[in-house]
Amino acid sequence: MYAGAMKDKRSDSRLVLEKVSHSYGAVPVLNDLNLVVDPGEVVVLVGPSGCGKTTILNLLSGYIEPVSGTVRREGIIRTVYQQDGLFPWLTVSENIAIGLRSVEDPARREKELLDLIALIRLEGFEHHYPHQLSGGMRQRVELARVLAGDSDILLMDEPFSALDYQGRLRMRWELVRLLEKRPHTVVFVTHDIEEAAQLADRVLVLSNRPATISRELHIEALRPRDLTDPAVIGAMKEILKELGLQV
Amino acid sequence: MRKPRDPGSYLLPVVVLLGFLAIWFFICYSNLFPAYVLPSPGAVWKSFREEVVSGRLADDIVASLWRVAVGFVAAAVLGIPAGLWLGQHMHARQAFVPMLNFFRFLSPLAWIPFAILWFHIGDKPAFFLIFMATFFPLVLATMAAVATIPSIYFRVARDYHYKGIELLTKVTFPAILPQVITALRVSYGISWVVIVAAEMVGCQDGLGYGIWEARNGLRLDSAVCYMIVIGLLGMGIDRLLAQLTKLPNVRWGYER
Ligand SMILES: Nc1ncnc2c1ncn2[C@@H]1O[C@H](COP(=O)(O)OP(=O)(O)OP(=O)(O)O)[C@@H](O)[C@H]1O
Ligand SMILES: [Mg+2]
Numbered sequence: 001m002y003a004g005a006m007k008d009k010r011s012d013s014r015l016v017l018e019k020v021s022h023s024y025g026a027v028p029v030l031n032d033l034n035l036v037v038d039p040g041e042v043v044v045l046v047g048p049s050g051c052g053k054t055t056i057l058n059l060l061s062g063y064i065e066p067v068s069g070t071v072r073r074e075g076i077i078r079t080v081y082q083q084d085g086l087f088p089w090l091t092v093s094e095n096i097a098i099g100l101r102s103v104e105d106p107a108r109r110e111k112e113l114l115d116l117i118a119l120i121r122l123e124g125f126e127h128h129y130p131h132q133l134s135g136g137m138r139q140r141v142e143l144a145r146v147l148a149g150d151s152d153i154l155l156m157d158e159p160f161s162a163l164d165y166q167g168r169l170r171m172r173w174e175l176v177r178l179l180e181k182r183p184h185t186v187v188f189v190t191h192d193i194e195e196a197a198q199l200a201d202r203v204l205v206l207s208n209r210p211a212t213i214s215r216e217l218h219i220e221a222l223r224p225r226d227l228t229d230p231a232v233i234g235a236m237k238e239i240l241k242e243l244g245l246q247v
Numbered sequence: 248m249r250k251p252r253d254p255g256s257y258l259l260p261v262v263v264l265l266g267f268l269a270i271w272f273f274i275c276y277s278n279l280f281p282a283y284v285l286p287s288p289g290a291v292w293k294s295f296r297e298e299v300v301s302g303r304l305a306d307d308i309v310a311s312l313w314r315v316a317v318g319f320v321a322a323a324v325l326g327i328p329a330g331l332w333l334g335q336h337m338h339a340r341q342a343f344v345p346m347l348n349f350f351r352f353l354s355p356l357a358w359i360p361f362a363i364l365w366f367h368i369g370d371k372p373a374f375f376l377i378f379m380a381t382f383f384p385l386v387l388a389t390m391a392a393v394a395t396i397p398s399i400y401f402r403v404a405r406d407y408h409y410k411g412i413e414l415l416t417k418v419t420f421p422a423i424l425p426q427v428i429t430a431l432r433v434s435y436g437i438s439w440v441v442i443v444a445a446e447m448v449g450c451q452d453g454l455g456y457g458i459w460e461a462r463n464g465l466r467l468d469s470a471v472c473y474m475i476v477i478g479l480l481g482m483g484i485d486r487l488l489a490q491l492t493k494l495p496n497v498r499w500g501y502e503r
Contacts, residue, residue: 088499
């Protein structure tokens, strides 16, 4: 079955950064960073603005090469970017279908497309264009596009930061639900400490530039997690403390 | 998503038009100017009927439309790809842009002597002048549109393995299409202006030639009749081109 095949693929997925340092010109951004992301794991990166979070994702995806150190990646990687990444000239269906380009069989492609639209609950909006959708609906389409087809690893760069508070809360639930149905390895960047505590298997707190991992925090509680879940509150306290925002 | 039509949108222009006609009538019938200097609406209407009945007006309209269409389509077919190519190659841009700008600011009418020497009289000099008038603005507008495509689209395209011709037709071109349509409308406007001048010197028929002939025969009533036709046709075709902006896959470009 298809879902089973995908699970197997996921278990080969791996992302490794070994002693990676990076700088833009004379500006050092990352210093001797080591990171192993296990298959199926949700790793959340938090850190101050400009510390190098997007740079880490760009290194992981292969968009840029590190100045020193090695990056290894196995599996098909998809990214949700910090800016709006849908093609405005394509409809919801057509945008999601981009994620299915590698699927050869047209019948399976068609079925997948319908499944994905149902999954993000946008039935009836298939033929709408992105500018006719709300911010949250657009984010759901982006999620469907990266989840589509044979992807294994999702890199997400503050995907919900353009939404209002309630919109962000809803999209977190949505993401948890989607990952439940279609498990992926995830590296998720955010400024939002609540978001980190609700979503992560592991939170990495980054220091100021040049970034190093200043704290690593495992959260065992099952998802979906309530905001008031003691595990979430405990994790938030730890992260705030590490960022120097709580005594 | 149709808006209820605001009655002002068609009533107000009609009021202005009627006011304009009333002033024209008034000036003519108060005999401020002799009739050969300012033809009356009645005289214009009479000459309009003559031109229609003789079939000359229809022939002239067809001749002018054909010349504009050929010159304009040739400019679009060559200019848009050239703009796409320049937009993607920085060194080519550096090399060609000053020259392209030079020609854009050179009035196409400056080419009239060459047009006539090279192509003599007939359709060809008009094709040439229309082409020279619209090619350069189209290249430059397309190029500028390509250069300002948000880089995020290319990153997404790369993630999903768009390459080569597919990248061009499925990402680059749709991303600039709204701006290309605007550029087409603008350069169509230029070509409609240029055709009148081109036909005054290089042709023996066409709307511009009609005006020229009216002048030679001191028939300003006929000239005004041709002017009205030129203006109305120009507006009408622009309305047609404006329909392109209603295509669903370009609406996004006009709604932000
Ligand atoms: N292409 C680039 N050229 C030069 N410097 C860059 C480039 N990209 C990023 N930088 C610099 O590298 C540093 C880290 O940038 P990065 O985008 O990774 O930060 P970030 O943690 O994602 O920030 P934010 O949370 O604001 O998105 C910043 O100080 C930025 O100025
Ligand atoms: Mg960033």
